[in-house]
Amino acid sequence: MMIRAGFIHYQLKSYLRSLTFIPPVTMFVAWIVIFYTYSGVPIMSSYVITSVSLYLVMTWVAMNVFSLETATEKNLLFVQLKSKHAYLLGKWAVCFLAALVLGAIAILYPLIFSMFKEPIQSVQFIVAVLGHLVAAVFGMLIGSFFSITKLESKRFAWLSSMLVIVVSLAKEGIVEMAHFFQWILLLFPPIHQVMRHFTDETPYVIANGYWVDALWILVYVVGGYTVTLALFKRRE
Amino acid sequence: MKVVVEVTDVGKVIGGRQIFEHISFSCTRDTILFVRGGNGTGKSTLLKMLAGIYEPTAGEVRRQTKYIGYVPEHFPEDIRFKVKEYLLLTASFHGTVKDCEARIMEYMDLFGLSPFENKPIAACSKGTKQKVGIIQALLMEPDLLLLDEPLTGLDQESQEAIIRLLQSFCGTVAIIFTAHEDGPITELATHVLQIETGEVSTVGQSVRRKRQKEIHIMIPAGEKMMFIPAGQIEMNGRTAVITVEQDSSDDMLRKLLGMGCSILEVRNK
Numbered sequence: 425m426m427i428r429a430g431f432i433h434y435q436l437k438s439y440l441r442s443l444t445f446i447p448p449v450t451m452f453v454a455w456i457v458i459f460y461t462y463s464g465v466p467i468m469s470s471y472v473i474t475s476v477s478l479y480l481v482m483t484w485v486a487m488n489v490f491s492l493e494t495a496t497e498k499n500l501l502f503v504q505l506k507s508k509h510a511y512l513l514g515k516w517a518v519c520f521l522a523a524l525v526l527g528a529i530a531i532l533y534p535l536i537f538s539m540f541k542e543p544i545q546s547v548q549f550i551v552a553v554l555g556h557l558v559a560a561v562f563g564m565l566i567g568s569f570f571s572i573t574k575l576e577s578k579r580f581a582w583l584s585s586m587l588v589i590v591v592s593l594a595k596e597g598i599v600e601m602a603h604f605f606q607w608i609l610l611l612f613p614p615i616h617q618v619m620r621h622f623t624d625e626t627p628y629v630i631a632n633g634y635w636v637d638a639l640w641i642l643v644y645v646v647g648g649y650t651v652t653l654a655l656f657k658r659r660e
Numbered sequence: 661m662k663v664v665v666e667v668t669d670v671g672k673v674i675g676g677r678q679i680f681e682h683i684s685f686s687c688t689r690d691t692i693l694f695v696r697g698g699n700g701t702g703k704s705t706l707l708k709m710l711a712g713i714y715e716p717t718a719g720e721v722r723r724q725t726k727y728i729g730y731v732p733e734h735f736p737e738d739i740r741f742k743v744k745e746y747l748l749l750t751a752s753f754h755g756t757v758k759d760c761e762a763r764i765m766e767y768m769d770l771f772g773l774s775p776f777e778n779k780p781i782a783a784c785s786k787g788t789k790q791k792v793g794i795i796q797a798l799l800m801e802p803d804l805l806l807l808d809e810p811l812t813g814l815d816q817e818s819q820e821a822i823i824r825l826l827q828s829f830c831g832t833v834a835i836i837f838t839a840h841e842d843g844p845i846t847e848l849a850t851h852v853l854q855i856e857t858g859e860v861s862t863v864g865q866s867v868r869r870k871r872q873k874e875i876h877i878m879i880p881a882g883e884k885m886m887f888i889p890a891g892q893i894e895m896n897g898r899t900a901v902i903t904v905e906q907d908s909s910d911d912m913l914r915k916l917l918g919m920g921c922s923i924l925e926v927r928n929k
Contacts, residue, residue: 430752437749441740497736499713500793503728504750504800506712660713 431505431514432521435489439518444488452481452526460534464541471552472622474530476593479559479615481526483585486519486567502660512656516564523560530556548628555618558641562592562613565648572656588612614644661688663724664804664834665710670719672705679705681718682858685851687804687834692826693860694849695838701855703838704733707806710836725804727754729797733808733838735789737782743792744768744777751799760799767795770821786813794822805829807837811845816927819844873909875902878922887915899924 439445455477459470493501498511505511531552534540544552566588570581591598592612599606617637621630663686671681679702687693695703708714709721711730739746744764751760768774771791776784781792790813797805805826811819823844826835830848839846846852853860879885879898894901904912913923 428753430749430754433752434749438740494736494738496732496734497739499708499711500730500732500736500796502713503711503730504753504796506727506754 426507426510426513427517428505428510428514431501431510432517435492435514435518436521438492439489439522442488442492444492445485445522448481448484448488449522449526452477453529456530456533460537460539463537463539465534465539466624467540467542467544467548468552468622468624468628470534470540471531471555472619475552475556475559475618475622476615478523478526478530478556479563479613480589482519482523482560482563483567483589484563485522485526486564487571487581487585489515489519489522490568490571498660508657508660509653512568512653516568519564519568520560523557523564527553527556527560542626545628547630551621551628551630555622558618558645559615561645562615565645565652566613569648569652569655572652572659592616613648614641617641661690663688663722664691665725665836666722667710668720668722670706670709670716670721672702672709672714673717674705680855680858683719683853683855684858685853685860687836689803689834690831691834691836691850692830692848693834693836693851693853694846695836695853695855696846697838697840697855699840703840703855704808706855707808707836707838710804711806723804725802727800727802729800729802729805731790731793731797731805731807731810733812735781735793737789739781742778742780743773743784743788746781746792747795747799750796754800763799764795767798770825771795771818787815787818790814791818798825802833805833805835807835809838809840811839811843823848872903873906874925874927875904875909875912875916875923876900876925876927877902877916878924880920883919883921 456474459473501511502508505514531549535544566585570585570588573581573584591609592615595609595612595614596616599609614637617640621634621637623631666686668684670683672679683706685693695706697703705714707730709716710723711728712723713730741749747764747768748761751764765774768777771794773788773791773795776788779788781789784792790810794807794810797807810822814822826845826848829835835848837845849863851860851862877900879895879900881898885893885895885900888902892903894903902912902916909926913926916923
């Protein structure tokens with residue numbers, strides 16, 4: 425079994441004690457509370473905002489989780505775990521747990537405090553959960569990818585990841601203005617394929633192209649995972 | 661006997677610099693290999709390569725191990741755990757904590773760490789951190805134990821405890837350690853690898869130096885100490901340092917006291 429419960433426990437304790445979780449988590453929770461200051465808001469267009477927020481925050485969280493150890497502690501963990509792959513999976517598992525907590529807050533807060541103008545349909549709920557999950561996974565991939573590459577310096581890693589996030593969010597607009605970018609932009613997380621399914625039609629129905637987008641997202645996540653893993657093994 | 665690790669013509673380049681090259685050796689469970697070399701010759705890099713942390717630039721490392729225990733030269737400074745908590749957590753990576761707790765307590769007693777079990781590692785002394793590093797490696801129940809300058813920063817008592825412990829593993833665990841100078845631990849070696857040349861020499865049992873003690877004494881006025889061979893004594897005015905094999909140190913001490921010498925210090929060489 426590559427994912428080791430003991431290592432996840434180790435990482436969670438180390439992450440909590442590092443206190444680096446405080447800025448992203450506080451900002452995210454505060455943002456959710458402020459965002460839902462007024463009740464009677466539309467469901468899906470509110471959820472699209474929180475899923476994009478989760479995308480940003482999970483990049484931040486992943487960068488923190490991947491920077492928890494010094495080189496010697498990391499080397500020790502590689503030997504103790506017997507595998508660099510197990511180390512990487514453990515890190516992702518910790519990020520995923522953080523994403524579950526933050527995603528649950530983003531999805532359940534407006535439901536618990538009845539912030540939406542109408543009752544939520546079960547299909548909307550499922551699309552919202554999946555959308556938040558995918559946005560969080562994209563954030564984890566970007567955060568881990570740039571932490572691993574450590575291009576020149578930590579500051580450069582932050583700048584690169586922010587650039588990727590901004591470009592991925594503005595991808596559709598960029599392609600409209602300059603069509604020749606469309607192939608290069610395939611390398612950026614397909615967050616737009618998530619966002620475009622958060623529509624406010626009533627009743628909500630799953631749009632044409634949902635499954636094609638879901639398939640592309642799946643391919644992207646598997647590809648991103650493979651590339652990040654290969655890069656990690658090469659760098660370490 | 662089964663080969664635990666086999667290294668064939670390995671070399672390592674880091675940042676364009678050739679750290680070492682053409683290193684070949686193999687270890688069985690009864691091997692204790694001492695990797696000797698000056699500063700910057702790649703002893704630590706070789707150990708990291710054997711541990712699987714680094715990959716060789718050239719050659720091949722073949723391991724037939726279930727677990728490897730690795731003790732870095734400097735234990736990480738800012739680990740966010742308490743001593744016992746850290747050992748329990750790392751031991752839990754491959755098994756249940758219950759199985760390991762008794763062994764953790766046993767090793768902590770052996771190294772005198774019991775009073776520090778609830779002390780944060782970051783607040784511990786260098787020596788205490790080093791002991792934690794050694795215990796975490798032993799808890800892996802390794803087939804191959806890699807120790808990078810293991811006695812650095814340890815008090816005399818702990819050094820002796822480690823040497824006794826390593827001696828007790830002889831024949832069951834392959835041990836590879838580095839040191840930049842000869843000392844008590846290097847006497848355990850069955851083989852020596854000179855990393856600069858890649859030359860491996862076997863240390864025969866008869867050649868392996870017996871453990872020695874240094875006896876620092878104050879000599880009574882007029883005493884010439886003629887009964888001690890010149891090679892064993894170093895005079896410095898009224899004080900002297902006598903080097904004797906451990907087996908005969910008690911006899912020597914009795915003789916010296918009988919002559920009216922004051923014993924200033926006795927230490928392992």
